[in-house]
Amino acid sequence: MDGFLNIDKPGGMTSYDVIRFIKRTFRPRCKIGHTGTLDPLAEGVLIVCLGAATKLSQRVMDCEKEYVAKMVLGTETDTLDTDGKVVRQRQVSATPEEVRAAVLSFQGELSQVPPAVSALKHKGQPLYRHYRRGTVITPQPRTVFVREIEVMQICLPAVEFRVVCSRGTYVRALCRDIGEKLGCGAVQAALRRTRVGPFSVANSVSLEQLRTDGLTPHLLSVQAVFSLLGET
Known part of the structure; x- marks a missing residue:
C-alpha cells in the first residue's frame, strides 16, 4: 500500500x-x-x-504551513502554551490597536528561538525528553519566514490570528515573541493547522x-x- x-x-x-x-x-x-x-x-x-x-x-x-492560532496575553509558561506550568504573569496594558500592530510586525524573515520543550533533537533525543529529566536546553535561533499574518479577532487578553509560514516555524514561539514585544508575555491557547502546501x-x-x-x-x-x- x-x-x-x-x-x-x-x-x-x-x-x-x-x-x-x-x-x-x-x-x-x-x-x-x-x-x-x-x-x-x-x-x-x-x-x-x-x-x-x-x-x-x-x-x-x-x-509552507498555514495555522489559525489563539494566544492569551499576560501569561507565560515553561512550554509556551496553556499545557505548561505558569512561570510569570503580567498586566496587559496594550490597546487593541497596539496588539494588532505588534502582530502584523512579525511578517517577513525572522530570527526565532524554538521552544525548549519541543520535538527538536539534542544528542539524538527530543528536547522534551531532556526537559522531563530536568535539563533545560535552549535551542539556537533559526531563520524562519512568515509570508502572511493577520489578526482575526481581539478580545483582550485573547487574540486570534492566522499565519502562513515556512517549515520550522513554531507558532508557540511566535506567540511568545509577540507577547515580549508588547511587554506582557503571551502563551498559545489553541492551534489549528489549516493547510500544509x-x-x-x-x-x-x-x-x-x-x-x-x-x-x-x-x-x-x-x-x-x-x-x-x-x-x-
Missing part, C-alpha cells in the same frame, strides 16, 4: 498517536510515517505517508471517518501528490 493520507488530527493526541491508531486499526503491511510533528494541543492537517510515499515525505515537509483541512479526513471508510477511499497516490506539488 503506497500513498498519502490527509488527516485532521484531533487535539489531545500526539502525531505518533495517529500513526499508532492507523497501525492498530488497519494493520497495513508497509512502512508508515508522517511529514511533520503537530503538538498534542494542536489539531488540524497531518499528512501521513504509507509505503513508497515515506521516501518522498521530505518534499511535503518542506511545504496544497493539502487543506477542508479536504482532510477525521480518524472516525477513516475507521468507517477504511484507508483506500482516502489514500492519495504518489503521482497525485506530485501533481498537487507541481512536479512529475
